[in-house]
Amino acid sequence: MHFQDELRILLSSRHSLIYIVTNEEERLENTINKMAINDYPSNVYSWDFIDGYQNNPNYNEKARSNPLHALEVIENLDFSTSKIFILKDFHIFIKDSSIVRKIKNLFRKLKNSNLHIIIIASEIQVPKLLKEIITIIEFPLPNEEEIIMELNRLFSIMSTDCGIQLDSLALAYKGMSIELIRRSVTKLIFSQKPNQEIFEIISKEKQQFIRQTDLLDFYPINSSLEDIGGLFNLKQWLKKRSNVFSKQAQSYGLPAPKGILLVGIQGTGKSLSAKAISKQWNIPLLKLDIGRIFGGIVGESESKMREMIKLSEEFAPCVLWIDEIDKAFSRVNHSGDSGTTNRVLSSFLTWLSEKQKQVFIVATANNILNLPPEMLRKGRFDEIFFLDLPNLHERSKIFQIHLIKVRPLTWKHYNIQYLSELTGSFSGAEIKQSIIEAMHNAFYEKRDFTTNDIGDVVSEFIPLAFTDSSSILSLQEWAKLGKVRQASK
Structure with missing residues (x-):
C-alpha cells in the first residue's frame, strides 16, 4: 500500500493521533498539503518550537516555544470542520508528564471529530502511556x-x-x-x-x-566473477540469476531470491564472491558489520536491527553482505546476554523468510557448526554453498588471475603448472599473498620476481588448512551429506 493511501485511510477512519517517522520534513508536509486539497479536504496548520503556528493568519506565531500551549490551541478550536495539525519535532517534548496528560485528555475529545494531530519525528519516541492511542507509520524515501x-x-x-x-x-x-x-x-x-x-x-x-548511519557501509563495485578462480557451481548459479530483479523477471512471475550463505575457511573467496555478485547483477552493495548492531542499552540492539532492515530496503534492489555471521550468532556466545542475541536473531530470521523488498543477503561464515540450526533451515537462504580449498585446476586459474594483474605482458613466463602443484593446501588468498611476498623479495634485490621466488615463499609458508583442519573436515562432511552445496565442480 502506498503511503498516501495508508494516510488517507487513517484520516478517513478518524485516527486522531498519527506519528510519522521521517527525515524529509518538507516533502512530507507537501504530501499532506496535497492530500488536504485533493483527497481529504481539510485546513492544515503547522507548528514548530521556534516559530509557533504557521499557515493561518489567525494563528501565526501562536504557541511559540510552548508545546503545551500548542495542544491547548487545538483543544479550543471549532470541531465542526476538518483540520490537520502538523507538530514538528514533537517527540522531543512528548515524554513530559504534562504533555502526556494533555494528549490523553485531548484524545477523548478528538476521537469522534475530524481534527487530526500529525507528529513529524526523525525517530520513534512514544511513551508507554500513549502507545495505545497513537498510530505510528513511516514515510518512505522516494521511489x-x-x-x-x-x-x-x-x-x-x-x-x-x-x-x-x-x-x-x-x-x-x-x-x-x-x-x-x-x-x-x-x-x-x-x-x-x-x-x-x-x-x-x-x-x-x-x-x-x-x-x-554507523550501521552499514556502501561498497563501490570493483570486483567481478572473472576475478574469482574456480567456484564453477556458485558462479553458474549467480549468472542464471543476473536479471532476476528486472521488470521482465517480475512479469515472468519469478520470485526475488532471498540470499545465500557461503561457508568455508578464510581465504577461499567468500568476501570476493559477495563483491562480485553486486557487479554481476549491477546493483549496489551494502555491508553490515554485525557487531555494530549490538549496543549496551536494553532494547538498543533490536532497534538497530530494525533500522538496518529499513535502510537496506530503502536501497533495494541491493546486495546486503553480512561478513562472518557465525561470530555474531554463535551458539556459545549468547547464553548470558539476557536474550538480546536471540531477539536480534529472531528479527533477522523473520525478515529473511518474509521480506518482500529486493534485498539479496550474502552471509559468510567460517564454521557452520557455530551457527544456530534455525538459521540453516530450508527456506532461510536459497542455497548454502561450501567453498573448499581450490583444486589443481582452480589454483592454476587463481595464479593466472593474479599474475595477469601485476604482469599483464609477461605472465606466461611463469610456470603456473609447477606453482599450482606446489600449493596443494593453499587457499586463494594465500596464493595471492605468496606472489606479493615474492615481489617484495625481488624488489628489495632490484630485479623482477620469478617462478623460483614464488616457489621459495611457498616452501616456507604454513597454510591455514594445517591449523584449521578440523573445520575443513566438518564442512567436507556436510557437503558429502548434501546439507551444503559444493561451490566448485
Whole structure:
C-alpha cells in the first residue's frame, strides 16, 4: 500500500493521533498539503518550537516555544470542520508528564471529530502511556517514479539535459532523500562532469550518506566473477540469476531470491564472491558489520536491527553482505546476554523468510557448526554453498588471475603448472599473498620476481588448512551429506 493511501485511510477512519517517522520534513508536509486539497479536504496548520503556528493568519506565531500551549490551541478550536495539525519535532517534548496528560485528555475529545494531530519525528519516541492511542507509520524515501518526476522538474528549471537516461539516473539515486538528490543534481550540472563519471560521484555521495548511519557501509563495485578462480557451481548459479530483479523477471512471475550463505575457511573467496555478485547483477552493495548492531542499552540492539532492515530496503534492489555471521550468532556466545542475541536473531530470521523488498543477503561464515540450526533451515537462504580449498585446476586459474594483474605482458613466463602443484593446501588468498611476498623479495634485490621466488615463499609458508583442519573436515562432511552445496565442480 502506498503511503498516501495508508494516510488517507487513517484520516478517513478518524485516527486522531498519527506519528510519522521521517527525515524529509518538507516533502512530507507537501504530501499532506496535497492530500488536504485533493483527497481529504481539510485546513492544515503547522507548528514548530521556534516559530509557533504557521499557515493561518489567525494563528501565526501562536504557541511559540510552548508545546503545551500548542495542544491547548487545538483543544479550543471549532470541531465542526476538518483540520490537520502538523507538530514538528514533537517527540522531543512528548515524554513530559504534562504533555502526556494533555494528549490523553485531548484524545477523548478528538476521537469522534475530524481534527487530526500529525507528529513529524526523525525517530520513534512514544511513551508507554500513549502507545495505545497513537498510530505510528513511516514515510518512505522516494521511489523511482518520484525520483524521475523530480529529475524532470530540476532539469526543466535549469533548462538543461544531463544526457543520461532518467531510469538509470533514478536507480542510481534510489535510497536518497529528495533534498540530497536536489543538491547532488545541482552540483553535477555545475561541475559539468562527463557522463561516465556521474555514477561514480553519485556512488561516493551514497557511500558518505550510508557511513553516517554507523550501521552499514556502501561498497563501490570493483570486483567481478572473472576475478574469482574456480567456484564453477556458485558462479553458474549467480549468472542464471543476473536479471532476476528486472521488470521482465517480475512479469515472468519469478520470485526475488532471498540470499545465500557461503561457508568455508578464510581465504577461499567468500568476501570476493559477495563483491562480485553486486557487479554481476549491477546493483549496489551494502555491508553490515554485525557487531555494530549490538549496543549496551536494553532494547538498543533490536532497534538497530530494525533500522538496518529499513535502510537496506530503502536501497533495494541491493546486495546486503553480512561478513562472518557465525561470530555474531554463535551458539556459545549468547547464553548470558539476557536474550538480546536471540531477539536480534529472531528479527533477522523473520525478515529473511518474509521480506518482500529486493534485498539479496550474502552471509559468510567460517564454521557452520557455530551457527544456530534455525538459521540453516530450508527456506532461510536459497542455497548454502561450501567453498573448499581450490583444486589443481582452480589454483592454476587463481595464479593466472593474479599474475595477469601485476604482469599483464609477461605472465606466461611463469610456470603456473609447477606453482599450482606446489600449493596443494593453499587457499586463494594465500596464493595471492605468496606472489606479493615474492615481489617484495625481488624488489628489495632490484630485479623482477620469478617462478623460483614464488616457489621459495611457498616452501616456507604454513597454510591455514594445517591449523584449521578440523573445520575443513566438518564442512567436507556436510557437503558429502548434501546439507551444503559444493561451490566448485
